[in-house]
Amino acid sequence: MELDKIQDLSTWWNDNYTLIADYDLTEKKYLGDSQNKICRFCGRKEPEVHFRKIAHAIPESLENINLFTNYECDECNHKFGNTIEDHLNKYLFPNRIASCILGKRGTITYKHPIFGDNRIDVTNGHWDVKTDGKVELVQQIDEHTLQINLTRQTYIPVNVYKALVKMAISIVPESEISNFDNTIKWLQSDERAIEDYFGKFVIMRFFPGLERFPYIKASLFKRKDDSLITPAYQFFICFSNYYFQIVVPCFKKDKQLDRKRFSFRAIPTPLDFSQSIKGSGLLDFSSHEPIKNEEAPIQMHFETSEMSIGEIE
Numbered sequence: 434m435e436l437d438k439i440q441d442l443s444t445w446w447n448d449n450y451t452l453i454a455d456y457d458l459t460e461k462k463y464l465g466d467s468q469n470k471i472c473r474f475c476g477r478k479e480p481e482v483h484f485r486k487i488a489h490a491i492p493e494s495l496e497n498i499n500l501f502t503n504y505e506c507d508e509c510n511h512k513f514g515n516t517i518e519d520h521l522n523k524y525l526f527p528n529r530i531a532s533c534i535l536g537k538r539g540t541i542t543y544k545h546p547i548f549g550d551n552r553i554d555v556t557n558g559h560w561d562v563k564t565d566g567k568v569e570l571v572q573q574i575d576e577h578t579l580q581i582n583l584t585r586q587t588y589i590p591v592n593v594y595k596a597l598v599k600m601a602i603s604i605v606p607e608s609e610i611s612n613f614d615n616t617i618k619w620l621q622s623d624e625r626a627i628e629d630y631f632g633k634f635v636i637m638r639f640f641p642g643l644e645r646f647p648y649i650k651a652s653l654f655k656r657k658d659d660s661l662i663t664p665a666y667q668f669f670i671c672f673s674n675y676y677f678q679i680v681v682p683c684f685k686k687d688k689q690l691d692r693k694r695f696s697f698r699a700i701p702t703p704l705d706f707s708q709s710i711k712g713s714g715l716l717d718f719s720s721h722e723p724i725k726n727e728e729a730p731i732q733m734h735f736e737t738s739e740m741s742i743g744e745i746e
């Protein structure tokens with residue numbers, strides 16, 4: 434990004450928002466009171482529900498091994514893991530393969546959803562690619578660029594969005610959580626009625642190459658002044674080569690935005706000084722319809738490539 438654009442964006446963010454939660458996931462941290470655990474998603478506490486499992490504030494599949502929460506009961510943890518976080522995982526799976534984000538098992542395997550003999554196993558940065566020729570999983574574009582052509586498993590866009598909102602809700606400071614009653618209800622339900630006052634857009638930015646965000650960073654910003662025509666809360670997370678930013682739906686404070694246009698601006702990051710962004714954009718995750726067999730081509734750039742397509746059988 435050009436320097437003056439970075440400065441313009443930084444000024445805009447300073448004028449309009451205050452950072453109210455900011456986590457660099459470099460060391461172990463537990464959110465909330467460990468002696469008095471209350472689930473912020475269902476409002477229940479012991480003995481009605483249990484808190485025996487360690488709940489991740491940011492999904493483990495993004496390689497979060499540091500930020501945990503006392504605000505999430507086992508029941509909600511189980512439910513989110515099998516619903517919205519599963520959709521996020523399916524959506525991000527090709528990106529995890531491309532960036533070797535291995536998750537808790539230390540290995541990750543991609544299988545083509547239709548031609549299952551076409552697969553990639555990634556372990557410790559090593560790729561094992563098997564293909565029967567029906568699918569060109571890895572394509573050499575030029576000396577420094579490989580493209581992987583993966584197909585996503587079926588996912589529902591609004592559930593991917595909800596998984597991002599759930600991360601934001603996990604890091605909301607206790608003093609602000611009462612503003613999100615309806616948002617939490619919406620997260621827990623399949624109803625659509627309360628959510629349609631603005632679209633579910635995500636700014637996704639992809640920084641190709643070996644220079645990455647050194648750790649996961651998750652931040653929540655709050656609008657400085659409620660008279661501003663900009664959303665009350667915005668959340669962003671960056672990890673590996675990726676950056677995601679959303680408006681956190683806040684039905685209490687954002688009624689004023691109904692049908693109004695507002696600008697959705699990215700937050701400058703350290704990588705903006707050194708890299709150009711590829712494959713970025715505003716993605717619409719409003720749909721409740723399952724997306725089947727979506728192609729997800731991702732280009733990877735290498736200054737010096739140690740991988741080659743010679744590995745393909």
Ligand SMILES: [Zn+2]
Binds near residue numbers: 474
């Ligand atoms: Zn709960």
